[in-house]
Every structure is written in structure tokens, then in C-alpha cells.
Amino acid sequence: MEKVIIKGVADFNLDNIFDCGQCFRWEKQVDGSYTGVAMGKAINVDYNDSGEVVIKGTTQEDVDVNWRTYLDLDRDYGAIKKFLKQADPVIGKAISYGGGIRILKQEPWETVVSFIISQNNNIPRIKKCINSLAENFGTKVGTAQKGDFYALPGPEVLAKLTVEDLGVCKLGYRAKYLVSTAKQVMEDGIGKLQGLVSPDVSKEEAFNYVVGLTGIGPKVANCILLFAMGKYDSFPIDTWVKKVMHELYNIDEKDMKAMEKFAKDTFGEYGGMAQQYLFYYMKENS
DNA sequence: GCCCAGGAGAAGG
DNA sequence: CCTTCTCATGGG
Numbered sequence: 001m002e003k004v005i006i007k008g009v010a011d012f013n014l015d016n017i018f019d020c021g022q023c024f025r026w027e028k029q030v031d032g033s034y035t036g037v038a039m040g041k042a043i044n045v046d047y048n049d050s051g052e053v054v055i056k057g058t059t060q061e062d063v064d065v066n067w068r069t070y071l072d073l074d075r076d077y078g079a080i081k082k083f084l085k086q087a088d089p090v091i092g093k094a095i096s097y098g099g100g101i102r103i104l105k106q107e108p109w110e111t112v113v114s115f116i117i118s119q120n121n122n123i124p125r126i127k128k129c130i131n132s133l134a135e136n137f138g139t140k141v142g143t144a145q146k147g148d149f150y151a152l153p154g155p156e157v158l159a160k161l162t163v164e165d166l167g168v169c170k171l172g173y174r175a176k177y178l179v180s181t182a183k184q185v186m187e188d189g190i191g192k193l194q195g196l197v198s199p200d201v202s203k204e205e206a207f208n209y210v211v212g213l214t215g216i217g218p219k220v221a222n223c224i225l226l227f228a229m230g231k232y233d234s235f236p237i238d239t240w241v242k243k244v245m246h247e248l249y250n251i252d253e254k255d256m257k258a259m260e261k262f263a264k265d266t267f268g269e270y271g272g273m274a275q276q277y278l279f280y281y282m283k284e285n286s
Numbered sequence: 287g288c289c290c291a292g293g294a295g296a297a298g299g
Numbered sequence: 300c301c302t303t304c305t306c307a308t309g310g311g
Contacts, residue, residue: 021292115292122291125309172307177294217294238292279292290311299302 004063006053011077013100014047020101020280022227024114024127025134035144037134039066039107042142042149057142072102080270084277088266090248091274094281101276104227108193109185110152111228112210115220116177132169137161155190158182177215184213196229203231226272235263235271244282 018026018034026036026045033046033054044056055067068074081095117129134150137157142149159182166175185193196206206229211221222236237245237259246253251262267274 116294118291119293120291120306121293121308122310125291128309170308172309173294173305174307215294219293223292236292239290240292283292288311291309293306295304295306297302297304299300 002057002059004055004058004060006055006063006068006073007051009047009051009053009073011081011100012047012051012053012073012102013098014045016098016100016280017071017102017104020098020276021123021283022276023104023106024118024123024130037141037149037151038070038104038110040141040151041066042144043067045071069105072105075102077102077273080273084267084270084274087268088274091277094244094277097284098277098280101273101280103232103272103276105230106228108197108224108228109155109190111224112181112185112193112213112216113152113158113178115223115227116181116215117171117174118223119174119215119217119220121174129169129171129174133166133171136168137165155182155185159186174215180214181216199230201229203229203233206231226275232272233264233267233269235260235267235275238279240279240282240286241275243286244278247282248278 014032014034018028025038026034028034029044033044035042035044041058043058046054048054053071053073055063058067081099085092085095113133114126114130118126130152134152137153138150140148141151158178161179163175163179166178171178192209195201196209203225206225207221210216210224211218219236219238222234225231226234226236237256242253242259245251245259245262249262251258263271263274
């Protein structure tokens, strides 16, 4: 299996990236590397002391076309962290804790499915639900000693399933949201959702579309904009962010408007990165 | 038994 | 416009 090395990568930490709550399909291996499925492929990612990202199970062309973008390697996170620390004296400790976070550029449909499942749920169970969905209804994309790897089923597959079909995945009341959203996406054409990734599409336009899908409210919509659409000023507010906004910034825990305004005024175009540093710091230190 | 988890939708003010 | 209830499921 071919191995590709990407040299000179800083501000990069595997545990930060894959355990910060932005993705659910990457598993840590005994050697510290991570294996997962994305872009319809199963790969293994490692990082060493020399600042090299090592990707196994891929090709140089695939790295250039897909994985550099997916891992967001062409963005200067050092500059972003500097900007945030200057904008806000309090965020420094969160950045010190999760300074190796990179906002993965995930696939729109996978992100829609993942974060519909994430609502009122906990991360270990979210992972189980998504893996079950992939194993039962997805397509096999690779094999290892531990078992096979499956990609998530697309909207064309889920749209033809019933809530009863999905019972095996134990999604609870979210199963009907998935089926309904899959049907809506197919009706509009999958290109509508995927087109929102374009920089020409504003955050507002993208938000208005995804929030119109069943089971997607403001929080899940903002996660989709941030983790799949490249709208880095998105600021998803969940229970952990409410907690951190109260404890670090003394904002009323139920005043969402105040949190949104604070994020926009303080973090600006990098609100999404700030949110992720804060979320990870709060979740891991509570 | 209780409460909580990367909330959203529906019903009622 | 706002607030409150309900929604499956599993873990602590």
C-alpha cells in the first residue's frame, strides 16, 4: 500500500483533530495514528516529530486532490491563533490546549447525517450510530484485519429506506429526520447541497437551505457550515459552548443572542476556529 | 429511579 | 415573538 509523506506541517495534532468532536469516523490505532473513512476511501494518517504527515493507503494524486484539502493543510493556523489571542486575552489557554486542531473539510452529506444524529446525544453513541448506518446500509471501501470499512450511505439510499429499516441502527427519533432529509435532498438534487461549499455562496444562503431540512436547527446548521461548507465564521452553540461562554466570558447561559454577538464581534471571520478551541477545551476539562 | 448527551419540532402562551 | 414539553437510546 502506497505511503505519501507531506513535509513541513505545523500546528497539527492528531488527537486534537480527530477527538475534538468535529468528526466521528476516525479510530486511534495502537501506534497513535488514526484510521478512518472519508471521501469514499479508507486511509491511515500519522504525524511525527519532524513535522511530517504520513498517509497510508493513498496515492500522491489523491493527496493533492483530496487529503490536503480535507486536512486543511494549506491554511496558516499559526496566524489564526495569533489573531484570536490578540482579539481575546481569555482564549489563550484553550488554544494552548488544542493548538493542533485543524477544521476538517468534510463531505456535505456525511456532515448532514452525522450532525442530525448528534442532537441530544453523546459522542460515543453518535459514533456507534454512524458506524452502524455505514455497516448496514453503506458500501465497502476497504478491508483490514479488524474488519471491513464502509462509507456512509448517500441520500439516494436513505431516501428509499423506512424508519423501520433503520431500527437496527438505534437512531431513536432521529431516524425519521434522516429519511425525510434524504428525500428532500434528492428532490432538490444533491448538487444543491454540494454547491453550498462554493465560496460564492454566502453563509446566510447556505444556512437558510440546510436549516430548512428536517431535523436541522440552528446549531446543527452551523456545524454543517463550519465542518463541510468552509464558512469559518460559523459559531455553533451547544451545551458545552453555553457553559464555556458563561464560565469564561460571564454571558448568561440562555442568552444565545448575546453569545452570537460576542463571537461575531470578538472572533470575526475565525469564529469557527475559536468555537472549536473553546469547545474542545471545555469538554476535555470538565 | 434520576439526569445528561455537540437539539429540534410542536404546542401553548 | 417567547417558553415549555416531548422525542429514543444508552451511560453514569
